[in-house]
Amino acid sequence: MNQEKKSKRSFQSRQPAAAHRQEEAPVPSDKAGFDVRATASKILAAAVDRKIPLDGMLDLVHGNAAYKQLSDADRALARAILNSALRHLPRLEAAIGSMLDSPLPEGARALHHVLIVAAAQILHLDVPAHAVVDIAVEQAHRDPRNRRFAKLVNAVLRRLVRERQDVLDRTATVSPVPDWFMSRLSSAYGKNEAQRIAEAQLIPPAIDITVKSDPDSWAEKFGGRVLPTGSIRLPVFQGSVVSLPGYQEGEWWVQDVAASIPAKLFGDIKGWRIADLCAAPGGKTAQLAAAGATVIAVEQSANRLVRLKENLARLALDAELVQGDLFEFRPEELLDGVLLDAPCSSTGTTRRHPDVLWTKGPEDIAKLAALQAKMLRHAVTLVRPGGLIVFSNCSLDPLEGEDLVADLLRDDPSLERVPVDPAQWPGLEEAISPVGEFRTTPAMLPATDGFTGGMDGFFASVLRRR
Ligand SMILES: C[S@@+](CC[C@H](N)C(=O)[O-])C[C@H]1O[C@@H](n2cnc3c(N)ncnc32)[C@H](O)[C@@H]1O
Numbered sequence: 464m465n466q467e468k469k470s471k472r473s474f475q476s477r478q479p480a481a482a483h484r485q486e487e488a489p490v491p492s493d494k495a496g497f498d499v500r501a502t503a504s505k506i507l508a509a510a511v512d513r514k515i516p517l518d519g520m521l522d523l524v525h526g527n528a529a530y531k532q533l534s535d536a537d538r539a540l541a542r543a544i545l546n547s548a549l550r551h552l553p554r555l556e557a558a559i560g561s562m563l564d565s566p567l568p569e570g571a572r573a574l575h576h577v578l579i580v581a582a583a584q585i586l587h588l589d590v591p592a593h594a595v596v597d598i599a600v601e602q603a604h605r606d607p608r609n610r611r612f613a614k615l616v617n618a619v620l621r622r623l624v625r626e627r628q629d630v631l632d633r634t635a636t637v638s639p640v641p642d643w644f645m646s647r648l649s650s651a652y653g654k655n656e657a658q659r660i661a662e663a664q665l666i667p668p669a670i671d672i673t674v675k676s677d678p679d680s681w682a683e684k685f686g687g688r689v690l691p692t693g694s695i696r697l698p699v700f701q702g703s704v705v706s707l708p709g710y711q712e713g714e715w716w717v718q719d720v721a722a723s724i725p726a727k728l729f730g731d732i733k734g735w736r737i738a739d740l741c742a743a744p745g746g747k748t749a750q751l752a753a754a755g756a757t758v759i760a761v762e763q764s765a766n767r768l769v770r771l772k773e774n775l776a777r778l779a780l781d782a783e784l785v786q787g788d789l790f791e792f793r794p795e796e797l798l799d800g801v802l803l804d805a806p807c808s809s810t811g812t813t814r815r816h817p818d819v820l821w822t823k824g825p826e827d828i829a830k831l832a833a834l835q836a837k838m839l840r841h842a843v844t845l846v847r848p849g850g851l852i853v854f855s856n857c858s859l860d861p862l863e864g865e866d867l868v869a870d871l872l873r874d875d876p877s878l879e880r881v882p883v884d885p886a887q888w889p890g891l892e893e894a895i896s897p898v899g900e901f902r903t904t905p906a907m908l909p910a911t912d913g914f915t916g917g918m919d920g921f922f923a924s925v926l927r928r929r
Contacts, residue, residue, distance in 0.1 A: 499537045500598045502529040503544040504576040510549065510818045512572060517545060517818040540590075548583035549817035550665055553641070554634040555582045561633065562619045574609045577602045578616065585623050586631060596620040639665055644810070644820050647828075651861050656906070660859065660920070663905035668814040669915040670697045670704060673723050673746070674715040675753050675778070681715065684708060688914045691890030692727065694720040696914050713778040718746040721811070721903040721921040724891075725804060725855035726750035728883065728901070728925050735799035739782075740789040740842055743767030745774045747804055748782050756800070758782040761792045790841055797847035805835040807856035807863050811920020814905055832862040839871060843878060846928045851881065855923040859904060864922030868900070872926075881925040900924040 506527055509515040520527045521542065530541060548555065559578050560566065567575055581599040584590050599620055603613040623630060638645050640661045648657035671694045674681045678693045685707070687695040695715075697704075709715055726747040729737070733755035739748045742760035744767060751758045752775070760782045762768040768786050775782060785792060789803075808828045813819050835856065843852050856863055872878055882899020885892040894903045901923040910916030 495534065495537045496594060497598050497601060498529065499533060499541050500544070500577075500580055500595075501602055502527065502533065503541045503548070504573070504580045504602065506530065506541070506545055507548055507580060508572065508576045510545075511552070511576070511821050514822040516822050517549070517816065521545075543588055544580055544583055546667070546817055547587040548579050549821060550667075550813075551583060551587060551639065552579065552821065553639055554637045555579050555586065557634045557637045558582055558586065558623065558630045559619060561630070562622050563615075571609070571612070573606060574603065574612055574616070577609070578619065581616075581620050582623055585620065586627060592624045596624065640813075641820055643825055647825065647860060651859070652904070656904075659906040660904050663917050664813045664817075666814060666905075666915060666917055668719065668917060668919070669699070670717060671695065671720045671723070672697065672704075672715045673718040673750060674709075675713075681709065688912070690720045690908070691888060692720055692723050694718065694723050696720070698914065711777075713780075716746060716749055716774065716778060718750075719812075719919040720908065721919040722746055722857070723750065724901055724903070724921060725853050725923040726754070726802060728853050728923055729754075729756075729800050729802075729851055732756040732800065736794075736796075737800040737802060738792070738794065738798050738845060739802045739804070740792070740838070741804050741806060742782075743771040745771035745782075747802055749775065749778050749780050751802065752780040752782050753778075759785060759794065759798075761785045761787065761789050763788050789838060792845070794845060798845050798850060799847065800851045800853070801842045801845050802853045802855070803835075803839055803842040804855045805838050807831050807835065807858040808860060809857050810859045811857040811903070811905070811922075814917065814919070828858070828860050828862055831858075832860075832867055835863055836867050836870065839867065840875075843871075843875070843926065843928060848928050850928050852878075852926040852928070853923060854926065855901075855921060857919055857921050859920040864902070864924070865896070865900065868924045868926070877929050878926050879929060881927050883923075883925065 506520050509520060510517055521530060523531060530538060533541060559582055577599050581595050584595045585592050600613050600617045603609040603616045645657060645661060648660055652660060673694055678689050678695055682689045682695045685695060685697055687697050690696055704710060704717055735756045737751050737756045738759040738761060739751060740761045742748045743762040743764060748758055748760045760771060762771060765786055768784060772784060808823050808831050809816060809819050839854050846852055854868060858864060872880060883895050883901060885895045888895060894901055894907055896902050903918050903921045905917045905920055908916050908918045
């Protein structure tokens with residue numbers, strides 16, 4: 464395992480992100496400015512009021528029609544607005560609420576979303592505030608339901624611009640996550656840690672990459688920081704990762720440091736036959752193949768399997784691809800290992816998917832936990848005696864992690880847990896639980912030397928079939 468190192472910077476970087484520092488955003492042309500904000504308001508409404516996940520709406524093929532018509536730069540601004548609005552939603556609502564004499568009337572949801580979109584930009588994005596106010600006022604004017612509120616929109620937003628820092632300070636005590644989530648976090652992690660996790664979720668994530676080899680020299684090249692797993696955290700830079708050295712050549716892929724842990728838990732897998740049962744888009748398949756295993760990548764979604772195939776082709780890595788339901792997958796011979804990186808509530812990834820907390824709820828967690836338990840029970844039947852099963856997901860909820868594995872171990876005496884040894888993971892000791900399971904949270908990996916801290920919330924447990 465690599466020790467943390469820092470090396471020379473070649474990219475433009477900035478100080479570690481603070482929860483209320485302004486984020487940079489592309490500035491749209493005047494003409495497009497209105498369309499971007501109107502589209503963002505509608506997508507926000509769909510996410511918050513109708514619980515439609517952002518990923519689908521922002522898909523360039525099947526997504527929101529108005530969003531698809533925007534230029535690349537305007538889509539980037541719409542995404543920045545939506546991410547900020549969803550990340551800071553309770554505090555933005557408190558900020559707006561504090562400027563109103565009485566709450567907005569029932570049925571003024573469209574107006575609410577216009578105000579949130581504007582407030583997110585004024586408080587958190589680096590865009591000209593006067594344009595934001597003007598466009599929000601125009602949005603109110605153009606909607607017959609909201610026309611009578613245009614003056615109010617103008618007054619509230621102008622005051623928000625004037626009192627920006629004051630408002631940020633005043634609302635900093637408002638819980639940044641919905642009550643249901645805070646109460647689950649508190650019962651799992653205790654009140655203080657829950658608060659730290661919730662605050663950490665406000666900080667946009669850094670980009671981490673997994674390299675095929677020689678992390679130190681790639682870190683040197685990028686001015687990056689080598690993390691305890693051997694992943695490299697990139698400094699903040701403008702532009703797209705695909706234009707960075709080594710991308711086209713397939714030398715590395717984007718993968719959060721926490722997501723790189725489960726595949727590493729198998730240890731030395733040269734010559735092993737391993738199935739990756741929920742494989743796409745393939746970050747972990749690539750790790751297993753790069754480590755010398757013969758990999759069978761099983762994936763239900765045909766579209767996602769295409770992405771996996773493209774990713775492996777770019778990386779010049781090989782795996783047998785199986786499109787279908789993992790419950791129907793049964794190899795001819797029992798396998799040396801199975802990785803089950805199961806579909807989950809994704810509450811550990813809210814730094815990059817801030818809609819999750821507003822589109823999902825406790826009932827989804829319970830449903831997904833039940834599905835995962837069923838998947839894991841199937842996964843363990845595919846492994847030879849002595850073989851390993853790594854179970855992982857990106858949820859912060861014990862129902863989808865610790866509790867689920869404990870239940871399985873209680874019911875199935877043919878399985879034992881293989882505890883992860885903290886001595887093997889210098890720098891990540893705090894992420895290993897007393898029983899030897901990985902439990903990472905966004906509050907881990909402190910920011911250092913100008914690099915953003917944090918990592919996705921992940922759970923990973925290693926089981927052996929006796
Ligand atoms: C969390 S993602 C996996 C991420 C992946 N392991 C990686 O590292 O890139 C879960 C995947 O499981 C797939 N999936 C869900 N249910 C499945 C099933 N019954 N059989 C096979 N794949 C399934 C989903 O389509 C999704 O691609």
